[in-house]
Amino acid sequence: MNRFLKGAMILTIAGIIVKIIGAFSKVLIARILGGEGIGLYMMAYPIYQIIVSISAAGIPVAISIMIAEKLANRDIRGVQQVFNVSLRVITLVGIVFSVGLYASAEWLIKWHIITDPRALIPIQLLSPAIIVVTILSCFRGYFQGFQYMVPTGTSQVFEQIFRVGSMVGLAYYFIDSGLHLAAGGATFATFPGVLAGLIVLIYFYRSQRNLRQQMLTEQNETAPIETNGTVIKRLFALAIPVSMANIMLPMVSLIDTFIVPKRLMDIGYYLHEATTQFGYLTGMATSLIGLPIILTTALASSLVPAVSEAYAMGNNRRIIERASTAMKIANLFAIPACIGLCVLATPISQLIYATPNAGPVIAVISLSIIFLGWQQITAGILQGLGRTVIPMMSIFVGLMVKAVLDYQLTGTSELGINGAAWATNLNFAIAALINIIFVKRHVGSVICCMNLLKIIISAMAMGGATQVTYMFLIDMIGNGASVAVAIIVALAVYVLSLWITKAIVKDDIYQMPVIGKRLRKRQAEENRIYEEEY
Template sequence: MSKDTFLKGAFILTVAGIVVKIIGSVNRILLSRLLGGEGVGLYQMAYPIYLLALSVSSAGIPVAISIIVAEKLARSDYRGANRVFRISLGVLAATGLLFTFLLYYGAGWLIEHNFVRDHRAYYAIAALAPAIFFVTVLSSYRGYFQGLQMMTPTAVSQIFEQLFRVVTMIAFAYILLPRGLEFAAAGASFGAGPGAAAGLLVLLYFYWRHKPGFKHQMDTQPQITQESSLSIVGRIVKLALPVSLANIMLPVVSNIDLLIVPARLEVAGYTVEQATELFGYLTGMAVPLVNLATILTASLAASLVPAVSEAYTLGNRQRIYQRTATAMRISNLITIPSFVGMALLATPISLMLYGTPNAGLAIAILAVGIFLLGIHQVTTGVLQGLGHTAIPVVNMAISAVVKIIMSWVLTAIPSLGIMGAAWATVADFGVAALLNMFFVYRYVGFSLNIKDTFKAIVASAVMGAVVLLAYDLIMSHTLHNTLATLGSITAGGAAFGIVLLLVGGIEARDIEQLPRIGGKMADILIKLKLLRR
């Protein structure tokens, strides 16, 4: 049983995240084609409510587990780390069960009081309720393994969870579609339950597989005075409450869209059906693509929490700075070209993935938020690892206020409509990212490296030109959007990598940090004189 290094852990989670997103993208494509914009809109009206209930019941505690377990392990207190996990597991099981019943029996109340404007979403909301218990218990195991800096169990469970979720979603949606669109959307929502149960079984397997090793470490550790159960619960609550509130802000933002966007689109002159369809384009098609582009930054953030917590416990400020700088540098090398490419190919991507060009405008605008969201995710991981878990929630609350105001005003303008809602979301990401950066500079002394960022911008600009030329060239010869889109993405990615090497945006140490293949790849690039030490 050996823990993963910081970057290895991020790499493992990233690979799993890519697989999960690929499966999820296939799901979005199939679901969009099966249900259409209106059906996806019904599904999206239920899903933010599920995320809100889930965030309240489980989101903060896994991060708190990760922080405290990493702290215990830094002091070689394996017995204490295991006690933290067992206590938190009991708390999560109880809260998960409570919120399962609350969501199931509260679905009708949400419809009756017009929190959800389309009454057809009732079945989709109720169908999501059973998933909360399984996901809540599952999250306690993930928090424990991440605190141990063992990311493989989390990665494997994520893949199995998504696979079973997608299969059951599509199957139930297809079976129930003849009964009506609202029942098909409910069938899609129900898939979250079997998926979470499959992920939980995977984590149980890893736990029992490593249990002898856990027991050996606890039996052979030095005698350490154990923290009382009451103290552990108090620390978990102290750390988890702000993190839960911060995570609640994400579904709260989604619920802001749910409450404001369709209603303000109606003010702008759209019918209820048209507003639902546009809402589906924004939240069901554009937002998932933005999340797809930030898989690595989300993985870096998850890996940063225990890594920074460990370094902070040992008083190693230099290691905290180095890990923060590495994570931010890698984040920018992913998010900046992703933003440029997605903005330029928004409509072709929408047509390729969803069979409609209508989501292209929302995708192009939200692409701006990829870079900002990456910064926000990484800095949140750093602040949580330092134990300053209250700061991100305050920053997100401030950014949410900005979003509310902008969504209310801009979406009702007929010339903007759904574009106004998209720009409000970008502003939300930007305000939260800037505020987080201020506090990271205050506590770590880190600020964005202008030189490295400029190199990434230059490479992305060249990439953008190549993308447009390649799309026009391939499209003119084949008249096939999918081939032109994939070909231009490939050409643009190659151009970005080459230009980045030429301007010195990547160094040997960056490549060498990649697990397994890094050393050999760096040697090859050095021999080709594309890289220098």
Template sequence: MQQIQDNRHGANQFLKGTLILTAAGIIVKVIGSLNWIILSRVLGGEGIGLYQMAFPIYLLALSLSTAGIPTAISIITAEKVALRDYRGANRIFQLSLILLVAMGLGFSMLMYFGAGWLVELRFIRDARAYYALLALSPAIFLVTVLSSFRGYLQGWQIMTPTAVSQIVEQLFRVATMLIFAALLLPKGIDYAAGGASLGAGAGAAAGLAVLLYYYWRLQRDVAAQARLLPSSFPQENAKSIMRRIIVLALPVSISSIMLPLVANLDLFIVPARLEAAGYTVEQATELFGYLTGMAVPLVNLATLFTAALATSLVPAVAEACALGNGEQIIQRTAAAIRLTNIVTIPAAAVLWLLATPISTFVYHAPQAGEVVSVLAVSVYLLGLHQTTTGVLQGLGHTAIPVVNMGISAVVKVVLNWRLVALPALGIKGAAWATAADMGVAAFLNLYFVYRYTGFRMDLRALGINIFAAAVMSAGIYVFYDAASKILTETQTTLATMLLAAIVYVVVLLLMGGLSERDIMQIPLVGAAAVRILSGLGLLKP
């Protein structure tokens, strides 16, 4: 019972959830990176290729199977919980679970029995990927069901189950992939790729078990609380509930399909326009790899925090919206945008200044540095887009971010066509087009956030963030050159990044960009950090 109250109230719940999801995301990324290194050595390039042939089909089926419904569950659950209609929240979940079970089962069977057809019709160019398709098919059902529980628990603004399940899922996925790939390798590379593909289902089953445990704990508390409350809420009929779920979920589903669609447009346009600029086919392929395989993943890694923030923000805004508390909506939006600025502006500056050293450290490809430096601005733009999308979804306007993504995609296609063919730009033209794509989507979102909430960005706070990042950038410029004379390249890069973070935080504290209240909101370490910084005279109340 106390757990319910703690999760419903607490002004900083969405910040706590953000930090929990961010920590989980980092752990999952590290585990996944180590797994990919080991798996590549087990399967080799050929085996990885077979696995990669089957995986896009799986991702497409999964996108169609979940169809944005978990986000809709999160929004509607948050609304019901805000009104203390716990029975209504459970009814929403039960009906949506039935829908997702049916969809997950249907797409799993379709992939399993359609695998041979995909190979015969040459959608899958190499017939040896057949076993990987079969092995991935059960995972569609399991991940679809798992996503429904995540959406429901997130609607209660409880992010720990999502975080724990992500880590457990990744651990079981990696262990299964490596074990079965090694065991089946003597039977042939096609069997080994199939064995590696079993990891998706095993990981999903483990993650689902974790969520079932948290769901059982929550339901125990919900049942106790519901008995104390009068049953004053009329029961909605199933038809109206399903209609609301579909209205909210359909735009989210379209947006998830748009991402691979835009990626495929890049695949068709960018290499061809690079060739028009005078590059050979091999050079165009290499440059395209720098952009999509190196620069874009670095941007995504730098925005792990804002991706988690957007997930936490959806139910937080939906709760305030259900209560009709416009002031709280603005407060939570302002806090989220402020956090986005604090985190992504320095991250963009670091990636811009240290593009080549970071590319060398991560990929052993200093040639990618030029593209990374151009795309660095996208860290801020993508972060802003993610956060504003979370606000709009929480308000129930799930279609607006999708329309904005569509407009920005058109801008990207036009710019790709024009800029990439210019010999002076080449692949940098594609990077600028990608940045413009994210920028257009972000600022269109920001306009609609203002329109529906009245929120205006605090330009003074933004100026402090930019000034702190500028001082930090000067420190990077001076320190990197000096450190490179006595340290290795890797040591210099890591030491410079650490120093940059310290300088940025200190300047932010001295300028009043971080207050005692801000730091106290940080779970676990907030109080201790306040004591230390106050003792150093760096903290303003």
């Protein structure tokens, strides 16, 4: 259990560092390229993201599942076979997609799919990164299968550092030579970023050489031998649904893009007003809900191999324990994040975006934090069980409902842009509910209703204290300081409420990585001293 939580903690810390570096880079690159240069950059980069989602997003999950199953059966030769075969196949896939992107760049311009011809170079310079990122995904899946998340987390940080450093440096160097070259330099920076991440992973892989040799001595000779074709077939059977699910998530923004502005104009908004409201939703509110789910994303990634290992051993009890722990941790963070963001929506909008107008839509969409967290955790459980199609289908159903609700609710004058936010909430809620139903069917219930109620009560007490603190201080110390103090008070009240309601107990703290080990050691020492004295 501690290994699973330690992995989640490592990925969470790495995710936070990556987010901070990314936020810093957006400010610098915007100042160098300006709005027009950023526009050229954004014409190219989303294409890369879609291709990576298709070619590489499902690979780490698929490989981690297969390797975790082999390790559970002590099939060490099978582990190496999965990795070696996957690496060769995925490298070939990366080459195909890389060449395909480079060759199709002129066609995208010619047929006006990309409207600005200056985006040609930025698109073409992204192609080399695709080969590297597919290989990188294979190594990440290998280590995640061992539930060893240090290489993945470290590579993510190095990848971001080198990408951001190269992006700023190349954009600044080429800015005097032409905006299209500067934007091209910014997109090419993805290559040194992923290359740095890959080098880190290769270092960790080589450093495990002796461990792999030692593990071969423990090989289970009765483990069945699979053909390379069987491994490839299983790899794609697991990876393709995960990749499709990753493509579908950006579809939320795409649906909003196609429907929301037009429906706002249908109910009387002028074009610039509709665009502004759309910006409040997609550029401000949606960005904020991405921060709290760093933890649930990490938990889901760590949960996949942990569940796969237990499933391969036929240990349903361990699956429920790990899944229930992940869901409890997700609730402990997601529910207060939702309530806190809802209560302070307008002050936070004013503090971060220098406008209070995004506050109402931020308050509504904050509910997505909880539902998206549940969707991610339950998807991780189902993927660990090898049932990768279910999360894909649940997201697809949610997206269909969102498209209908976007049209209906946004076109209601009483709701407007808030209607689109409610559509997003219901999208993730439906996807989460479908996943929960199938998780209960396959392994049992992973949500303790009594504990969930205690967390909600604690979070509501926190929300009340936050609101009172902010309202009391706003006239005395201003918005920014009031928000900061209110958050500090919120944390204190929440932790105290959790302890009073017994939503968290001493055993929960003992399970925490690093801290839990030290507390257990300290408790054992105190018990020893007590026994010696009495």
